[in-house]
Amino acid sequence: MDQEVFFQKFVTFATSVHEVTYELTKDIKPNDITPVQYSILEYIAVSQPVTLSQISDCKHISMPNTSRELKKLTEKNLCEKFDVAEDRRKQLIRLSEVGQAMMNEAFHRIGGRFLDRIKDASAEELEEIQRALDVLQSKVFYGDK
Amino acid sequence: MDQEVFFQKFVTFATSVHEVTYELTKDIKPNDITPVQYSILEYIAVSQPVTLSQISDCKHISMPNTSRELKKLTEKNLCEKFDVAEDRRKQLIRLSEVGQAMMNEAFHRIGGRFLDRIKDASAEELEEIQRALDVLQSKVFYGDK
DNA sequence: CCCATTAATTATCATTTGATAACTAAATGG
DNA sequence: CCATTTAGTTATCAAATGATAATTAATGGG
Numbered sequence: 001m002d003q004e005v006f007f008q009k010f011v012t013f014a015t016s017v018h019e020v021t022y023e024l025t026k027d028i029k030p031n032d033i034t035p036v037q038y039s040i041l042e043y044i045a046v047s048q049p050v051t052l053s054q055i056s057d058c059k060h061i062s063m064p065n066t067s068r069e070l071k072k073l074t075e076k077n078l079c080e081k082f083d084v085a086e087d088r089r090k091q092l093i094r095l096s097e098v099g100q101a102m103m104n105e106a107f108h109r110i111g112g113r114f115l116d117r118i119k120d121a122s123a124e125e126l127e128e129i130q131r132a133l134d135v136l137q138s139k140v141f142y143g144d145k
Numbered sequence: 146m147d148q149e150v151f152f153q154k155f156v157t158f159a160t161s162v163h164e165v166t167y168e169l170t171k172d173i174k175p176n177d178i179t180p181v182q183y184s185i186l187e188y189i190a191v192s193q194p195v196t197l198s199q200i201s202d203c204k205h206i207s208m209p210n211t212s213r214e215l216k217k218l219t220e221k222n223l224c225e226k227f228d229v230a231e232d233r234r235k236q237l238i239r240l241s242e243v244g245q246a247m248m249n250e251a252f253h254r255i256g257g258r259f260l261d262r263i264k265d266a267s268a269e270e271l272e273e274i275q276r277a278l279d280v281l282q283s284k285v286f287y288g289d290k
Numbered sequence: 291c292c293c294a295t296t297a298a299t300t301a302t303c304a305t306t307t308g309a310t311a312a313c314t315a316a317a318t319g320g
Numbered sequence: 321c322c323a324t325t326t327a328g329t330t331a332t333c334a335a336a337t338g339a340t341a342a343t344t345a346a347t348g349g350g
Contacts, residue, residue: 006275007256011191013278016286017162022205034306046156052328060167065308067329089316089327111152121284129284130151132277133158139266139274141161179336197298210338212299234297234346 010140024113028106033076036061037069041095044079045103049092078102155285169258173251178221181206182214186240189224190248194237196229223247 029038036059043059044050056066070093073079078099084090095103121129174183181204188204189195201211215238218224223244229235240248266274 003260004256006271007259009275009278010259013282013286014162014166015191016282016288017159018166019288020286021159021163036307046160053326061307062309063328064310064330067327069307071329087317087327091328111149114152114155115148118285125284126151128280130154132280133154135273135277136281137158137161139270140263141158141165143161143164181337198296201298206337207339208298209300209340212297214337216299232297232347236298 020117024110024117028109030102033073033078034069037073040066040069040073041078041099041103042106044093044095045100045107048094049082051090051092053090055093073099165262169255169262173254175247178218178223179214182218185211185214185218186223186244186248187251189238189240190245190252193239194227196235196237198235200238218244 029035033041040055040059040061043055047054047058052063052066052070055061055070056063059066061069070079070081074081077096079093080096081091081093084092118126118129174180178186185200185204185206188200192199192203197208197211197215200206200215201208204211206214215224215226219226222241224238225241226236226238229237263271263274
């Protein structure tokens with residue numbers, strides 16, 4: 001198949017993924033935190049404990065801005081900072097109990113929407129979907145560094 | 146397989162897709178337009194001609210804000226508005242020649258990065274990738290309305 | 291023909307986000 | 321030890337984005 005067509009297919013696919021993740025996650029975020037703050041919390045939830053630098057790198061937010069947003073999140077008691085014994089410049093960040101509960105709730109609702117989305121798939125189809133996820137993850141959407 | 150694990154796999158996958166599209170498109174946008182403006186241009190490029198309402202719906206930007214951004218893009222000569230004979234409230238929007246050239250260039254560069262990303266895949270693997278894209282597109286990342 | 295709806299515009303305001311400079315403190319490596 | 325690098329903070333500013341209200345004009349259904 002033509003490279004042009006292949007690329008076209010990829011673009012359509014990526015657009016669909018973005019749209020579906022938008023649908024799955026819309027109206028999930030509590031009103032008292034901003035979109036960027038919510039995305040930081042999602043990242044912490046999945047990768048905790050993390051350092052400020054990791055958040056900055058992974059979310060593509062500058063250190064000063066990451067520091068600022070994290071300070072707000074800490075003031076809202078959604079996450080906590082812990083000193084690292086080996087390197088006292090660093091801080092490890094975790095969700096607080098409240099923050100964890102909030103994100104559990106959020107993921108639970110998103111998970112429900114996701115299951116609803118695939119509810120019509122048979123067991124064989126689910127197998128097929130999983131293999132497809134593995135293929136694309138390893139051959140197209142891999143991270144290189 | 147467990148639903149929890151399945152969902153977990155989905156989350157990881159969606160995250161990878163977002164990260165890879167970020168990598169493919171970073172530093173592509175010209176400096177004289179904002180991120181939102183660029184994303185609007187991408188949408189117009191792929192779907193033209195489109196109405197203002199379509200842009201508003203698909204990009205999840207309110208009508209007033211869509212109108213404002215589109216006005217700026219028109220002033221920069223990147224797109225053009227045409228009246229619709231059948232319904233004089235509507236306007237169809239297309240890229241201007243300059244805008245089209247800009248987006249062609251952008252897509253060309255992104256396409257190059259994409260091809261580089263899959264350059265090590267064999268012909269059979271490319272077939273496999275394509276089938277995987279089709280499977281996921283139809284069974285997971287479909288749009289419903 | 292009137293009323294409700296749709297499409298788009300303009301103006302305005304608040305908030306969020308991004309960018310930069312200047313700083314402290316700790317580690318690391320010759 | 322001293323210089324450099326790393327980790328994070330604070331302050332400040334500008335720009336981008338989001339939200340709302342009020343308006344115009346055209347359409348479409350009873």
